[in-house]
Amino acid sequence: MSFEHAVQHAFKAFPSVEFIHLSSEFLPPTPIDVMDYRDQGEPNIYSCWNGVTVYDWDEHVVVKYGHRVKPAEALHMKYVAEHTSVPVPRLLGCYTVKGKEIGDDDEDAKRHTYIFMQRIVDVAPVSDIWVFLNERERRTIAHGLRTAIRSLRRLPPGPYIGSVCGRPVNSDLLENMPAEFRGPFRLENDFYTAIYEAYPYQSHRHLPSRYLIAHMLRELRSRPQRPFFFTHARLDPDHILIDLHGNVKALVGWSWSGWFPDYWEFYESRRFFAEFDGAWGEILLETLEPFFLEPAIMWALNALREDMHVWWSATAGPLSSSSSDTAAGVSLGGEFDLEFEDVYKK
Template sequence: MTFLKMRVFLYKLFTQPRGLRQAWLLGSDVVRIGPKVLLKHHGTVRPTEAFTMDFVRRQTHLPVPAVHDVFLDRRGHVYIMMDYIDAPELQAVWRRLSLAQRSAVVQELVTYLVELRALSPPDPNAVQAVDGGSLIDVRLGSEPFGPFAAVDDFHMYLGHTIIHDRLASNHPYAREALERCRHRTYRIIFSHSDLAPRNILYKDGHIAAIIDWEFSGWYPEYWEFTRTFDSSSWIIPEFWELFKAHFEGQYDDELVMEHVLSAEMTR
């Protein structure tokens, strides 16, 4: 099916009352169109996600679905047409895996991350999306934020200054960790930022795809570590422990900082 015919089909699919009977609904934001195509279409999807997927596919060996098309409807909602990957989420099969299989898949994931983290940023100081624009992350609310010219500006947005002002009275247990963070210099690293087991597709003993790149971008080097804790530790604690054990750096002080920020700041 050509892209023109596909777009005509999609128009009919979403404008005719029974259109959705022609497709398979996989969730609130994705529709499977035929055996090989997936359409992501909820109201907060941005073209940046498609740019990110294409960037990672071109620059690394990470298994990322190929993007075929990106377009907007009359309301300005973004649609991303990509490969459908016929594999279950790691979250769905985790309990059926042996300890050796669990360890192997996490090691494979971390190997991919080493490659991702080796990419050179276009600006070694800036916190930004792959296209140089704003970022999004559920950790920071529903609105886009940034870009930031420097890590200190990003930390200011996160609320680090507020936390340090309240440090003595509210968080004495975290004082040493927070002070160490305050005086560190961080490299800018490309991060997926939502490596929950639900975003890793698993088949035949290997990672079939890493999906949902909407939160990705150029961040301080600890960001992947702390965000993986937030997105996975309470769902599958064993996944987080294996991830932490194999990750190339340990950022326990930064994890304390994120916990304190979450306790103090709401958006």
């Protein structure tokens, strides 16, 4: 039986399956196989939280799956492996299926993604062994991370802000917006417009915050468009795999990656500066090209977003192109409210 026929036979019970990546050397397990082994096979589970599960399928393969796993993660790993010297796990397979086909009645509208990648042996995340590392080994991590980021920066600038293959932006500032409103964006100012429109105003008590958001984004819009660099965007100690000597053996966690403005890596790293009593922040400051004004504005926007409790699931639920814009408290694709339009577009 050919590889193609073997795949078709294995997945005949999943008519909605969409294969993102296949390798003839690896026949991917079906969703039922993955869940059965998780529940009965006592695998080594790395993570099982918030719609994402990661565990060892066998001694050679790791599987990552769930309704919050993004197909773009697999595509980013493949792109980086083919175009840079950055160490990443080898991608073996990736597909998506509808939730209802695996018995997930609560997630009928969402697809579940399954990513299979090479298991890298004799490594651990920085977060697991940092306290046992000496200063020389920590310097080795800094050097390896700096080399990886420089390799990413040497990639040709992207033609848009977004994920590979023309897919939408993955950012928590836009995460709960429908895909059709998340780009990709060929103009930087269009990206900022989408961020503005992602802030719902549910009542008059939010108007001062939205007014402030308009002013801050106008400052970003007033600047010349900058090149779009390929960005990892999650330099979490959990995502840096090292050996016992501090050598960086792999970067994982490519869900939020893509082409972004030049300051984006620095901006996204702010969430990890305090790790290990600030020691990880010192390494990131040594590793990354520093930007201050633009990240400061984005940090403030993110703080306002959290203060306004901007999560669609707590209000009207995820939007779609047919959803009521008014119910969600956001204008999608139309003119801004006149109260803010002059402030934002001046």
